[in-house]
Amino acid sequence: MCTLKPGVLLTETEYGMALLDQKSAEYWTLNPTAAVVLRELLDGHGTERAAAALVERYEGVDTEVAAQDVVSIVEELRSAGLIAL
Numbered sequence: 001m002c003t004l005k006p007g008v009l010l011t012e013t014e015y016g017m018a019l020l021d022q023k024s025a026e027y028w029t030l031n032p033t034a035a036v037v038l039r040e041l042l043d044g045h046g047t048e049r050a051a052a053a054l055v056e057r058y059e060g061v062d063t064e065v066a067a068q069d070v071v072s073i074v075e076e077l078r079s080a081g082l083i084a085l
Contacts, residue, residue: 001085002041002074008082010038019082028080033058037073041083047074 004010007022016035019028030038036057040050047070054066077083 001044002038003084004042005081005084010042021080021082024081026080028082033069034073034077037070038077038083041074047071 004019005021009020009022011018012035013029015029016032017030017038019030020026021028033054036053037050040053041047045053047067050070051063051066054069055061055063074083074085078085
């Protein structure tokens with residue numbers, strides 16, 4: 001299960017999502033692709049479902065490429081200290 005780390009605020013925007021780490025005062029913006037992935041994970045779905053959501057949303061996206069994108073996005077969010085799995 002994926003959760004936001006304590007002190008991380010999220011808001012959906014016209015172009016994706018914005019995250020604010022209140023501890024560090026750092027601010028991140030997520031493009032629509034990363035926003036889809038994070039929303040799926042926060043809704044309790046796994047990485048496979050997040051990849052499927054990308055394939056459904058973006059025409060012509062290969063399942064394998066989507067799965068690799070999900071792994072990259074998750075790793076970036078984890079290394080930035082924004083999410084816990």
